[in-house]
Amino acid sequence: MSEISKQILSDHKVSITNPRILVLEALLDSKNPLTVDELQSKLSGSVAKSTLYRVLNDLKKIKILHEFTTPDNSTVVELLLEDHSHHHHLFCSDCGEIIDVEMSGEFENLLDKEIKKIEKQFNFVIQDHRVEMFGVCTDQCANCK
Amino acid sequence: MSEISKQILSDHKVSITNPRILVLEALLDSKNPLTVDELQSKLSGSVAKSTLYRVLNDLKKIKILHEFTTPDNSTVVELLLEDHSHHHHLFCSDCGEIIDVEMSGEFENLLDKEIKKIEKQFNFVIQDHRVEMFGVCTDQCANCK
DNA sequence: TCAATAAATGAGATTAAGTCTCATTTATTT
DNA sequence: AAATAAATGAGACTTAATCTCATTTATTGA
Incomplete structure (x- = not known):
């Protein structure tokens, strides 16, 4: 191990x-x-x-x-x-749980295009990005009591 | 004022x-x-x-x-x-500058769809999201010396 | 394999961001 | 303008993270 x-x-x-x-x-x-x-x-x-x-x-x-x-x-x-491929995070503001989330290829492609535009606009080389989402679990999740 | x-x-x-x-x-x-x-x-x-x-x-x-x-x-x-409408952030790892960035309507629409999928998948109500991008300015920016 | 050397560790001191306490000041309401 | 409730300042306090330094452990090369 x-x-x-x-x-x-x-x-x-x-x-x-x-x-x-x-x-x-x-x-x-x-x-x-x-x-x-x-x-x-x-x-x-x-x-x-x-x-x-x-x-x-x-x-x-x-x-x-x-x-x-x-x-x-x-x-x-x-x-x-x-x-453990490229992924993003979903935060529960109720219990604090953090869930790893993968976005669709379609989404990542569009984001890449968007990033190229931003690189030109601001004269940047963008090396990494992150999408964070915030919400609450509607069911009781593992940590929510 | x-x-x-x-x-x-x-x-x-x-x-x-x-x-x-x-x-x-x-x-x-x-x-x-x-x-x-x-x-x-x-x-x-x-x-x-x-x-x-x-x-x-x-x-x-x-x-x-x-x-x-x-x-x-x-x-x-x-x-x-x-x-100051919905926006995201671009971080320069060289000088620490933080730039406000707006993404296209097309991008935000696709992200909204993606979020609806994730809500179903994880039984969540997602209230907010954030996109962060990391890189370096290729020109000397205002703060880079 | 073993000795020499460099690197990593443990324990506790130190730093600094953020919170808390409480006596005083300031805003609000009538 | 007085009474009451809320906000403030000053500094004590908390706590995550870093630093120091004497000791231990890993690595390297004979």
């Missing part, structure tokens, strides 16, 4: 250490984004706080970790692996 | 006070989003820090202020006025 984590680290020429393996395993174990708090709980004290933040920064540097802020201002992290 | 700010406050049934007028004027004075730091500088000590944050929360409550986080984790605020 930790083989995957080790592979990821060596693929990115980053030294293989216990804290890095543990953090990667915790992240691999969860499909949706995790808050730093949730991550700390999952690690249950096996990694020092300062080390956890350092490891997260390491993973950001090698571009396999995406960090963002939820509407209620928690910092949330998510692994970006090859098999 | 402060008449506009007073009008905004009374339109929203919020009492008219000096700090609120000053904060609104600083926000009205700038087209693009401001970091809280920039806002504090603009106010140059005329409003206490605690009051500034309180006023920002007041403006959020009456839904005329939008707060978000930049890729480098600064909190940024922007007034949402009637004449």
